[in-house]
Amino acid sequence: MSEAQSITGEQSIARELTAFQNNILVILAKEPMYGLAIKRELEDYYGTEVNHGRLYPNLDELVNLGLVEKSELDKRTNQYSLTEDGYDAVLDGLQWTLSKVVTDNDRASEISDIVENSY
Numbered sequence: 001m002s003e004a005q006s007i008t009g010e011q012s013i014a015r016e017l018t019a020f021q022n023n024i025l026v027i028l029a030k031e032p033m034y035g036l037a038i039k040r041e042l043e044d045y046y047g048t049e050v051n052h053g054r055l056y057p058n059l060d061e062l063v064n065l066g067l068v069e070k071s072e073l074d075k076r077t078n079q080y081s082l083t084e085d086g087y088d089a090v091l092d093g094l095q096w097t098l099s100k101v102v103t104d105n106d107r108a109s110e111i112s113d114i115v116e117n118s119y
Helices: 019-030 035-046 052-064 084-101 105-116
Strands: 068-072 078-082
Touching: 019 035, 019 052, 019 068, 019 078, 019 084, 035 052, 035 078, 052 068, 078 084, 084 105
Parallel strands: none
Antiparallel strands: 068 078
């Protein structure tokens, strides 16, 4: 069974994805990457090894959903990049999270500081 469930209603597809799949989208929001680079980013985040058998089926699912585009760098290496729908899914997830976290001006200021120090 796919980690992403079927989409119903008008909600963003991001709300139907697993945390692992959303993390892949967030990683690809920075820049296109090949599979092993994505794997390393995920391993840095989780602090543990990410199995190929978990990563690549999830990448394929995100490609099938139109959130990620897969292209060939060479005969052995694929590159993955975020589509506009994938970027919209990332933004929707951020918007939903912020709508729950930002409850007053102090929290809004903390989030603003995080954004300013992120780039």
